[in-house]
Amino acid sequence: MAFIDILRFGSPKAQLPQTPAVTMRKQSEKVTRATISVAPASPKVVPLRQPKPPQVYKSISDLPPYSEIASLSGKKFEIGPKSQESIVILKLIDDKENKYSILATKDAYGGAVYKGLLQRLTKADCEVFACGVTDGALINRLNQEGSESVLNDSTDKRIVRDIDKLATDAIEQGASDIHIEKRGGSAVVKMRVNGRLVVYSDSWAADYVDTMARALHTLADDESKDQTFTETGQMSVMRNLSVGAVKLRVQISQAYPDGGLDIVMRVLRVAVSAKVQSLNELGYAAEHIEMMEYMRSSPTGLVIIAGTTGSGKTTTLQTLMQEIRRMDSGIKMISIEDPPEYVMDGVTQIPVARRRNQAADENPFAQAMRSTMRMDPNVIMIGEIRDSESAELMVGMNQSGHKVFGSIHADSPLGVIGRLNSMGVPGSVLAANKFISGLIYQTLVPLLCPSCKVDYDETSDKISPALHERIKKITYPGDTIFFEKLGGCPHCRNQGIIGRTVCAEMVIPDDTIRRFISEGQLGKAYEHWRSQRMGKPATSMAGATALEHGIMKMRRGEVSPLSIESELGLLHDFRLDIGSASTEVAQLLGFEN
Structure with a gap:
């Protein structure tokens, strides 16, 4: 790596030059070995200088090969949901496991959050390459694909099966809503039947509910949700299901009360000819x-x-x-x-x-x-x-x-x-x-x-x-x-x-x-x-x-x-x-x- 790049990214491998302190008796006096005293090297603070973007990225095909989005919730370099709208960290595919790239929108590039991420990566012995500028649409797409990959890496088939089963069981029991309430290390599932909540299951694991919360966002219809999942805020999305001959619409809301998680799913049959009651x-x-x-x-x-x-x-x-x-x-x-x-x-x-985030007009x-x-x-x-x-x-x-x-x-x-x-x-x-x-x-x-x-x-x-x-x-x-x-x-x-x-x-x-x-x-x-x-x-x-x-x-x-x-x-x-x-x-x- 070029010396200037080391200074830009603050690589821990960079060896800063040490300058001895020299005491001169007289300018014209011959300097001898005894007149030179070497003071202990004090670390010289090299400010992180913002590099100029090497490239403007317009599409995913322009990006260097990467294996994951490292800035998503739950990942190594997780950032807040607001920052996720303008900055993304890619883990690059390389023989080394510590190479990353930061992409940011034009407004976020070089800002306080961007510089803070450079410091976090440096302190974690990471090397930073191919940083650049892109637009919010590409960042949203990267975050969305990253969320889906998180789901695919987890128990996705079981989650999809359980979500579908919950919805169909709710219809069979005449339930209008499904409530999943996580407290401590366990969770209880309830269904609202005839206006009242009845227990459906009380043996769900808390970590499985956390995974399901992310899965519900990923599986939701795109037009109903924000592109970025957040584990700290409220969410309201929709999912259309086809289970056999039954078409369902699930309206999903979730919130994080102190020390827990609540997920509420409203289940509606759609496009069915129901018996019209008088x-x-x-x-x-x-x-x-x-x-x-x-x-x-x-x-x-x-x-x-x-x-x-x-x-x-x-x-x-x-x-x-x-x-x-x-x-x-x-x-x-x-x-x-x-x-x-x-x-x-x-x-x-x-x-x-x-749709969420639709224009005011x-x-x-x-x-x-x-x-x-x-x-x-x-x-x-x-x-x-x-x-x-x-x-x-x-x-x-x-x-x-x-x-x-x-x-x-x-x-x-x-x-x-x-x-x-x-x-x-x-x-x-x-x-x-x-x-x-x-x-x-x-x-x-x-x-x-x-x-x-x-x-x-x-x-x-x-x-x-x-x-x-x-x-x-x-x-x-x-x-x-x-x-x-x-x-x-x-x-x-x-x-x-x-x-x-x-x-x-x-x-x-x-x-x-x-x-x-x-x-x-x-x-x-x-x-x-x-x-x-x-x-x-x-x-x-x-x-x-x-x-x-x-x-x-x-x-x-x-x-x-x-x-x-x-x-x-x-x-x-x-x-x-x-x-x-x-x-x-x-x-x-x-x-x-």
Whole structure:
């Protein structure tokens, strides 16, 4: 190696010249051996001078032969995820095992991180050759290929097999999510079935879960992920699987709580023709179904279903769309979904894949909505209204005379108004006559197993006195109250429940509600809606909340009081709510404040 190169890279093999200290008696005096004293050689600090890049690398074929990416997480010269976007260290193929090359983007080349890596390599007795400048795209590609090679070097076949088996087992058991929780030296795998987590396995090794976390990133669809895997931050990716005749989509999220790792995989069947359940089978009351028939019967107007993640909004939308098609097969129906969870006969389903790191002006959902408007639709279904752009396009679709169905995350029917307001849709638009056909909120509550549910009289001594009092206040003679049997029976796979049922509330805006919406007085709109229960029996769904719908099912022995309180809040008499809404409403109903 040339001397100048040794100085540049700080090779430990470089021998720095030692300069003796000489004491001269007089300039003209003859220097003798006795007048020369050699001081101990003090190490001379040679600064690491940044070499000029010998080459600009434009493709992998330009690079020197290398065996691995040494800067990836878990490798010898691991660097942080942010640095991995602009710098990569290659281990070169050579007779010696200590030759490396550093590639960096133009901005990172010669910077503090780059110089620090030179020092790390030098201290580790490594030789550095063929450093250069490249672009971020090539660095991302190198990191991606390196991650895949890490997977191939590990138990990749077993991991792929286990991931596929987890997903297919989840579908067979009716699970919506898979949870892998690592703590200490072991991990437990759980599945969410009927809204509850049940243990699938408690014997997974912690190091295997770490390897699986990396594998899930590598196996994920490219458009759903960052190019670089990080073991310290959160990750959210997707993977499409084909297991036999079943096509699945797995949405994967992971986070690193203190001292552990959590991986959550949401499993969805895609491109399958599922049996369409009727609104009655989903759990809607007869009066609810009448309201929904009114909502969908008008040729225009917006119908929005609100709820949390996993509350069955998409399933209800699918049922409504199929009901419309059954009533009139001569109309054009288009859905925009991320992604389509089920195949709907007679509906043009447009899949949308939101990508990570997409440009700010790239909104594939909005682009799909614009395209839909040019396809001459009669009815449009928007999988989820989640941002101001999709809300604005939804308004345009509705105002142009289309029937629009959609879903949104909100905690009540009138909460939809607040969400749309926050997305930039003013109350004056939402309050326009015929703009909103109906607002629906729903959640899901576990259904008791009919074969093993336990009668209230058998459990009254095991529940708290407070719950006992709450049950007494809202039940009548002839009501059949049951609880879930711990451990269940073979009929319910030892779970005590056999599925979930909808508990819902609905608002069909009248002139008064529209006026309050326009004025931004949602509290008064709620009071007016609740007053619709005036003079109605307890089983009526007019102006009834989801809690009251759940209480009706509890009185019939379909759901447990504990499930109602867990999902919907404490049991109480609806008349107390109406009585506290306002003095005017209380007087109308004949109750005192």
